[in-house]
Amino acid sequence: MAQYQSINSVGAGTRTAQIDAGLRAHMNKVYGLMSVGMLLTGAAAWAISGLATTTDPTMAVAEMRNGTMLTGLGQTLYLSPLKWVVMFAPLVMVFAFSAMINRLSVASAQLFFYIYAAAMGISISSIFLVYTGTSITQTFLITAIAFAGLSLYGYTTKKDLSGMGTFLMMGLIGLIVAMVVNIFLASSALAFAISTIGVLIFAGLTAYDTQSIKNEYIAHAQQADSDWLGKSAIMGALRLYLDFINMFMFLLSFLGNRE
Template structure:
C-alpha cells in the first residue's frame, strides 16, 4: 500500500525543485534585462558625450577645461533651457512607467524600459564633460563589484530585511528633494552630504530590492501567470538598474577625476 507521507514529501520536494528552477530563471531574466539596460545607457552616454565634448578649439562653442570644450550640441544640452528636459525626463518616465505597468503588455513594458535606459544615458552624458574617461570606467567597475556583492547578500541572506523598505524609500524622497534644492543653492558641503547618504541608501536598496524580487517570485510563482511574472521581472530589473545607476553617480562624486 502506498505511503501517503512519502507521497506528500515527494510532492513537496518536486514543488520546491520547480520553485528553485523557476526562481533561478526569473533572476537570470531580471539581471539579463538590467544588463541590456546598462549597455544601452553606457552606449547612449558615450555617444552623446563624444558629440558634446571636444579638444579641438576650432569646433568649440564654450571652454570647460584647459584643453576641453563644449560643442554646439553640448551647449544646447547642458547650458540651455533644454538641460531641464534632459535632466528630469528619466524621472518623469519612471513615474509614468509605474502608473501604466498594469495596463500594458510585458513586451511594451520591456520596450519602455529600454527606451528609458537610453534616455538615462543621454541624461548622464554630462559626466564625460566633467570627469576623465579613465575615472568613469574605474568608478563603473568598482560600482559593479559592490553591486554584485550587495545583491548576492540580499539574495542569499536568511535575515528578513523587508523592514528596511520604508526607511530607505523615505531616504530616497529626502535625497530627491535635497538634490533639487541644491541645484539652486550649489552648496559643495550639501552635495557631499547628499552623495554620502545617497551611496549608503542605494547600497541598502540593492540588497533590499534583490530580496524583494526573490520573495515576490516565491509568493506568486504557483499562480502560473506568465504575463505577470514577465512584468515582475521587468520591474525588478528597473529597480536594480536604478540602484546601480545611483550608486555609480554618487560614487563618481568621490572617485571621479575632474578635468
C-alpha cells in the same frame, strides 16, 4: 497512510524544485535585462558626449568652464534651458512607467525600459566631460563589485529585510528634496553629505530590492501567470538598474578625478 505521506512528500519536493528552478530563471532574466539596460546607458552616454564636444575650434559654438568646446548639440544639452528637461526626464519616465505597467504588454514594457535606459545615458552623458575616462572605469568596477556583493547578500540572507523598506524610501525622498535644493544653493558641504547618504541608501536598497524581487516571485510562483512574471522581471530589472546607476553616480562624486 505511510504511502500517502511518502507520495505527498515527493510531490512537495518536486514543487519546491520547480520553484527553485523557476526562481533562478527569473533572477537570471532580471539581471540580464538590467545588464542590457546598463549597456544601452553607457553606449548612449558615450555617443552623446562625443557628438556634443569637439577639438576643432572652428566647429565649436560654446565652451564650458573647464575649457571643453561644445558643438551645437552640446550647447543645447548642457548650457541651454533644455538641460533641465534632459536632467529630469528619466525621473518623469520612471513615474510614468510605474503608472502604465499594468496596461502595457510584456514586449511594450521591455521596450519602454530600454528607451528609459537610453534616456538615462543622455541625462548623465556630461560625466565624460567632467571626469577622466580612467576614473569613470575604476568607479564603475568598484560599483559593480559592491553591487554584486550586496545583491548576493539580499538573495541569500535569511534575515527579513522588509523592515528596511520604509526607512530607505523615506531617506530617498529626503535625498531627492536635498538634491533639488542644492541645485540652487550649490553648497559643497551639502553635496558631500548628499553623496555620502546617497551611497548608503542605494547600498541598502540593492540588498532590499533583491530580496523583495525573490520573495515576490516565490509568492506568485504557483500561479503560473506568464504575463505577471514577464512584467515582474522588467520591474525588478528597473529597480536594480536604478540602485546601480545611483550608487555609481554618488561614488563617482567621491572617487572621480575631474578633467
